[in-house]
Amino acid sequence: MAREQFQTLTEPMYYILLALTEECCGVDIMEKVRQISDGRVKVGPGTLYAMLSRFEENDVIRKTAEEGRRKSYIITDTGRQMLKDEYERLKTMVRDGDTVWNAGFSDIHF
Numbered sequence: 001m002a003r004e005q006f007q008t009l010t011e012p013m014y015y016i017l018l019a020l021t022e023e024c025c026g027v028d029i030m031e032k033v034r035q036i037s038d039g040r041v042k043v044g045p046g047t048l049y050a051m052l053s054r055f056e057e058n059d060v061i062r063k064t065a066e067e068g069r070r071k072s073y074i075i076t077d078t079g080r081q082m083l084k085d086e087y088e089r090l091k092t093m094v095r096d097g098d099t100v101w102n103a104g105f106s107d108i109h110f
Helices: 011-019 026-036 045-057 077-105
Strands: 061-067 070-075
Touching: 011 026, 011 045, 011 077, 026 045, 026 070, 045 061, 045 070, 070 077
Parallel strands: none
Antiparallel strands: 061 070
């Protein structure tokens, strides 16, 4: 079910999973997303906790610790495969774009 539901990842989903290649809690995830994306991607608490819940329900991540309201998570093998698949999909898109761009379309103005 996780594969179908998360066929392609949104930008926030992708960066949340990148952040969770190491165990961390919600506040740390938001900070890591900002760091990894050089501040370009910001994930607010509402988006983050909704995504964490969906990811956990679908075995994409798992909870590693819970102290009061603070919960820590890490990516699962299922999540790693999803992240790898999305990475490969994005690389293919960039390669295809490069092919067109380098074929003489670089002077097109948008």
